[in-house]
Amino acid sequence: MLELTQILKEHKLKVTPQRLCIFKILCETTEHPTAEAIYNSLKNEFPTMSLATVYKTLDTLVQHGLIQQLNVGEDSFRYDATVLSHPHVKCVKCGQVMDIHNMQTIKGLREEVKALTHFDLMHEQLYFFGTCPTCQKN
């Protein structure tokens, strides 16, 4: 928590309990929650917290590069505290979204895209869809 306070200060953001708590939730979960999900897991601790504040805070954190916004083909956005670009895989049965880290083949992929399109690439969003090991058994 002290560390998160520090990070917010470094970005010249006022350190409020609401911000800290939203940021903390994102850092501690691997579930890539939506704004609504974050709001629901917070409103016990912060009964006066409003969904608008969640959205404003998430927007602020995205603007400062502290979290990233995901778009997994759903009707709402998800958020991820891991800013380093990494692919995600979503289970079409249970709906969970998982990170995939340490991919070796991405570098080659980027190079091929660059060669084919002549774009000056900045970042990418890679989403895979299928059935997770648990759902495969059922």
Added chain:
Amino acid sequence: MLELTQILKEHKLKVTPQRLCIFKILCETTEHPTAEAIYNSLKNEFPTMSLATVYKTLDTLVQHGLIQQLNVGEDSFRYDATVLSHPHVKCVKCGQVMDIHNMQTIKGLREEVKALTHFDLMHEQLYFFGTCPTCQKN
């Protein structure tokens, strides 16, 4: 147009002027339009066309695997008549979304994801972001 009629019939879909026209627009463009954009380009020719019909038609076509829905991190969905899975690249300056075909490195990517996650993979959505050659010059 005859060909599109044929395709709709093969899927046991009633062939209406609205459906044909929406399907045709998607087949002829490379711009990955949104529902709204399709509606706008149609309402001169079909003054009674409603946006709800566009959405219903797009949904029907997606369900039958005749088009695919894209989610390029925007607030609305785009649609693509090329069903074969292929990556897309979006210019962060001018906003255009382009197809990338004939990627050689995707197969290796899929295999690595499969090995790392043990998911039974079905499809993927790969989006790259950067500056297009035209915008680089400006």
Added chain:
DNA sequence: TTAGATGCAAACTTTTTGCAACAAA
């Protein structure tokens, strides 16, 4: 003290739904 954040309600955007009239097969 002051710049900026919160929280409520209202607005806005995109997409979906209900249903009566209509058109393709």
Added chain:
DNA sequence: TTTGTTGCAAAAAGTTTGCATCTAA
């Protein structure tokens, strides 16, 4: 004739905005 489609309006869902109050610095 029957089954499914269209088109309107209303609703739903997600997100943003305006503004008065409040709070961190």
